[in-house]
Amino acid sequence: MRPSKSQVAAAAGCTIPDVIRDDLDVLFCGINPGLYSGATGHHFARPGNRFWPALHRAGFTPRQLDPAEQGELLEYGLGITNLVARATARADELAVAELVEGGQILAAKVARRRPRWVAVVGVTAYRTAFGRPKAAVGRQTEGLGAAGLWVLPNPSGLNAHFQLDALAAEFAALRAAAAAA
Template sequence: MPDVIAPGLKVLFCGINPSVYSAVVRHHFARPGNRFWPALYASGFTERLLTPYEQEELLARGCGITNVVERASVSADTLTAAEYAEGGRQLEAKVRRYQPRYLAVLGIGAWRTAFQKPRAVLGPQPEPLGGARVWVLPNPSGLNAHYRPEDLARLFRAFRLAAESDG
């Protein structure tokens, strides 16, 4: 699954790993029911609701997309600790190479596992990764029933406002 990435982005959104559906259609967060694109719109990252097929339009807005683990799966709970650890190393190298201002990790469990941060909570993280400030947001998958669309919009909006006020 190719990243949507360029040097010097404001925000690099980082999913856990692609769904099988997303891998087949080769677009991020493409599985029906995924709430990433609606959360971007509702939070003000985009001025209209984009579809996964318009993912490249994020680059013009200073945003990109990658994943912690490259392997597609039906559910993130099939990923191993070793896959997360290796994905974390690769993600840090990618962040050093492309130098986004912020890395927005979409999934607290992925952040905790990939970077051995068992006590991490949502929101800004105390330490940067590869030179980027890190902000952890909930996983927008439709399988994540802990957060309603309005919760995702509120949390994504808080991140957007913090990132904008930061320069």
């Protein structure tokens, strides 16, 4: 069910529960929920967001899941969290301090939940949250605790730098590294 415009507008500041359990293969970490996701309660829910198609095309899931099926990710050893929990219309509404604090919260979550890999979805947010201004998309030389660390492009439809095929290729590189580890 699609939320109404008023429901989407009212979602500012809402939070979405993590899709998480201990010992995941990959924990995907978004920047923060958009208003559409806040209204639906599902990660990467806005039509046009390419997270779910890229995840499937990369071979992480046997079929393309709908955001409402996000709980099924756990069956595949996958999970989702966010650097900042509150929903906003745009990621640029987040303060630097929020992103830095989110990086600290993520590090603590990773220490507690022990995923093998963490994939931060959004290179600019990763750079800010972890103080790595020159970080690029791909495998990072440093880990996050005991977890391997990967940075993926933002799958928002607004990210014109990465079309779906290129985005899926980046997700597939992570999948190959996770399978080899």
